[in-house]
Amino acid sequence: xxxxxxxxxxxxxxxxxxxxxxxxxxxxxxxxxxxxxxxxxxxxxxxxxxxxxxxxxxxxxxxxxxxxxxxxxxxxxxxxxxxxxxxxxxxxxxxxxxxxxxxxxxxxxxxxxxxxxxxx
Amino acid sequence: xxxxxxxxxxxxxxxxxxxxxxxxxxxxxxxxxxxxxxxxxxxxxxxxxxxxxxxxxxxxxxxxxxxxxxxxxxxxxxxxxxxxxxxxxxxxxxxxxxxxxxxxxxxxx
Numbered sequence: 542x543x544x545x546x547x548x549x550x551x552x553x554x555x556x557x558x559x560x561x562x563x564x565x566x567x568x569x570x571x572x573x574x575x576x577x578x579x580x581x582x583x584x585x586x587x588x589x590x591x592x593x594x595x596x597x598x599x600x601x602x603x604x605x606x607x608x609x610x611x612x613x614x615x616x617x618x619x620x621x622x623x624x625x626x627x628x629x630x631x632x633x634x635x636x637x638x639x640x641x642x643x644x645x646x647x648x649x650x651x652x653x654x655x656x657x658x659x660x661x
Numbered sequence: 662x663x664x665x666x667x668x669x670x671x672x673x674x675x676x677x678x679x680x681x682x683x684x685x686x687x688x689x690x691x692x693x694x695x696x697x698x699x700x701x702x703x704x705x706x707x708x709x710x711x712x713x714x715x716x717x718x719x720x721x722x723x724x725x726x727x728x729x730x731x732x733x734x735x736x737x738x739x740x741x742x743x744x745x746x747x748x749x750x751x752x753x754x755x756x757x758x759x760x761x762x763x764x765x766x767x768x769x770x
Binding site for chain 2: 578580587588589590593601604637639645646647648649651652653654
């Protein structure tokens, strides 16, 4: 059974760095082809893809946000971490992590999401 | 960057009716790289269709996907009360790898 769960602060101040952790089970990021991505959704708005890390430690980022994002993994802990620097109120959103399997190009399992509010 | 435009923005239909949702890409997308998701309020997106026309595990056969190139369609043959939600298309491309459409809200008429 595949599960993912996001964790991190519910509230961050402008200019601060956000660190989110995705803890997953039911698969391993050391398995060839496995990937974990981060996707966010501002309240009432559409989904926005942020970053992806694969089993081989290759990393991919949103063009518009890549200077602010860092994705990393800890395979032994079954965790993927996303950091986003210089947070702004427009970054207020629900942040999801999701799994993608090799050979496929969609997200088959999602976490429940964590709402991050950026406010002073 | 490939932009996905979904239409209509809102679709008002009654249970039992047929729903047709459109997703148009700014450049050609391989059919293998087009997916559809359903999202209900307060919930994470749920994968419905991948590879443009393959249903995900557990998805009822009233949901079907079609299309190629720049035009893709999600069809719900007979709407059930639980189908009223927001639907997103998603594509895999080069840089950035993934983009989503802006969503179509399917509401009860």
